[in-house]
Amino acid sequence: MLDIIHHGGATGVTGSCHQLILNSEHSLLIDCGLFQGEDAEEDSFEQLQIEFDISTVQALVITHVHIDHVGRLPYLLAAGFKGPIICSEPSAKLLPLVIEDALKIGFTRNTQLIQRFQEQLEKQIVSVPYKTWHRIVEDENGSTRIKLKRAGHILGSCYVEVAHQAANGDKERIVFSGDLGAPHAPLLPAPTSPHGCDQLVLESTYGNRTHPDRRQRRAVLRKAIEQALANGGTVMVPAFSIGRTQELLYELEGIIHEAKNSQWSTLEIIVDSPLAARFTKVYRELKPYWDDEAQKRLKGGRHPLNFASLYTVESHTEHEQTVEYLAKTGRPAVVIAASGMCAGGRIMNYLKAMLGDARHQVLFVGYQGAGTPGRAIQQYGQGGWVEIDGQRIDINAGVTSISGYSAHADQNDLLNFVKRMRRWPHTIRLVHGDQNARAVLKSKLEAMYERKGREVRVTSFS
CATH class of the missing domain: 3.40.50.10890 (Rossmann fold)
Structure with missing residues (x-):
């Protein structure tokens, strides 16, 4: 089973940043967001720094352009990341606006520096159509492809399917939910569940609540x-x-x-x-x-x-x-x-x-x-x-x-996202929610699996 390291968003509702370790030479980064509210430390500048090793990161995949999912991108670029920044076609149009604003507010007001960052960002953005496989890595260590599917959260939002095949032929499918929307949202079609996966990284913002009709x-x-x-x-x-x-x-x-x-x-x-x-x-x-x-x-x-x-x-x-x-x-x-x-x-x-x-x-x-x-x-x-x-x-x-x-799925929507898969994941990691929301959703998921006689390992970080 592939390992996932969380560099934010695992114990709170902001700062989403997840690193999927493919092998000793390759990894994928899903989002690189800003910490806000209680998730932000007093010495917030220290928290913004990219302290983890990015030498193996083959690509950054953006689920959507909210600041708590992309706000640390300038710091990632400053740390030397030169790889592709993969996102949906609408997100590719929106991301430069978000980053320009983030640069002005929290990074620098130097217009020349902002322009340099923007030019670098434009070079690295790779827009991918929805529902289309995109190859990230293929060499003697294995192959990895990703597919973006509509998440219904904001325009351009997606969840990410990762299909990985190791050198020995072992296959694994991992899904990163990003932020999921709910049915009947203005302007946006509701998300549909993937066919199935082995591991699911699932947001839990409203894991303990349901929305009114x-x-x-x-x-x-x-x-x-x-x-x-x-x-x-x-x-x-x-x-x-x-x-x-x-x-x-x-x-x-x-x-x-x-x-x-x-x-x-x-x-x-x-x-x-x-x-x-x-x-x-x-x-x-x-x-x-x-x-x-x-x-x-x-x-x-x-x-x-x-x-x-x-x-x-x-x-x-x-x-x-x-x-x-x-x-x-x-x-x-x-x-x-x-x-x-x-x-x-x-x-x-x-x-x-x-x-x-x-x-x-x-x-x-x-x-x-x-x-x-x-x-x-x-x-x-x-x-x-x-x-x-x-x-x-x-x-x-x-x-x-x-x-x-709320632009977020509620408890029923999150459960349905799993329930409507034909092949349920054996491992679910709950992220992007406060402690109570994660705890309640964990128990609901475990009960759902138990009713179906299936086994699951639900991880909720504390």
């Missing part, structure tokens, strides 16, 4: 926003620039299209993130990868990611003016801004200006990692307080969470 999420979103607007204020939606922002725009366009009252037709939807605006533009260019429902909207002459009441805030000056204007006037608006866990970005200025005002509302539509301001606001809510940039801010604004919008 996702098909009702638009009605829940509409109700949450209408309740907030009844107070005459702004709805602040912390959302990651890629994935969640585009899903929300898609859903809001649907609500506005169906709404008969003037409240929705005059409501401003503000995306305050230059990066999100750039991602949304690329999303629009990637229409062929949208799901059937989205294709129907396009054929009907609608523009799900580019509608009349959608406004984009670009410059920092414009951002400051928007924050001040909305905080002062209480004009009804929906503001979508990064970061999704309130751990930086433009959403922080909105929170500082509006959390203390009962007219406004914070609407969480995604997972809030332990140790992030987002988790604190969600946990303590109205009547509590949160520290932002060293300042204590009382939470008088309303706080609402809608879990039906």
Whole structure:
């Protein structure tokens, strides 16, 4: 059985980085993500360094372009990695934008250095079509191929099938789930399970929870926003620039299209993130990868990611003016801004200006990692307080969470991913989840195998 070394993501929900050891000379790296929230150490620079030996790494395979899966890529390049960076065709278009932003925020502001990194990245990116085998290694030590399949998490996301044959003829199939999406996600087809594998590295973000019926999420979103607007204020939606922002725009366009009252037709939807605006533009260019429902909207002459009441805030000056204007006037608006866990970005200025005002509302539509301001606001809510940039801010604004919008598979979806394989893995490694989520999913998987009279070894790191 091939060995897997985890360089992040094994005991938390960020920093995903997994090294598959093929033999003494060859290995594969799956993702190279940034640590965030409680997973980040105080001396975060030390944690960013690529301390492990990369001399055997034949390729880096990217499951998707969220920062907790690709954020350490600049450090990998700086450590001397010159091999191919393999990803899906949509991810190949999105990855340079993510890395450019990551470089500016956490690596360097030197434009020449950023340009050099970007040029090197462009040379190393190898885009691979979905469902197509791609050979990584073939020599006297054996052969290794990979196949990317849609994961339904964000546009371009995939899970990775690895087919390895050793020099002695022994074969092994390993699957790395990346982050799996759930059925009925906006814009994206649901993931389908592979035929089977020997080892499975499975994410467990929601391993201890199930989402409400996702098909009702638009009605829940509409109700949450209408309740907030009844107070005459702004709805602040912390959302990651890629994935969640585009899903929300898609859903809001649907609500506005169906709404008969003037409240929705005059409501401003503000995306305050230059990066999100750039991602949304690329999303629009990637229409062929949208799901059937989205294709129907396009054929009907609608523009799900580019509608009349959608406004984009670009410059920092414009951002400051928007924050001040909305905080002062209480004009009804929906503001979508990064970061999704309130751990930086433009959403922080909105929170500082509006959390203390009962007219406004914070609407969480995604997972809030332990140790992030987002988790604190969600946990303590109205009547509590949160520290932002060293300042204590009382939470008088309303706080609402809608879990039906999670881009992650829930417990049932994760179990079904295994259950629907024709050949179940004999070894499952649970990663990308907090300790309780991993423990609960471990027991559920073991019970599922026991009911079928099958044996499994489920590893949950502590």
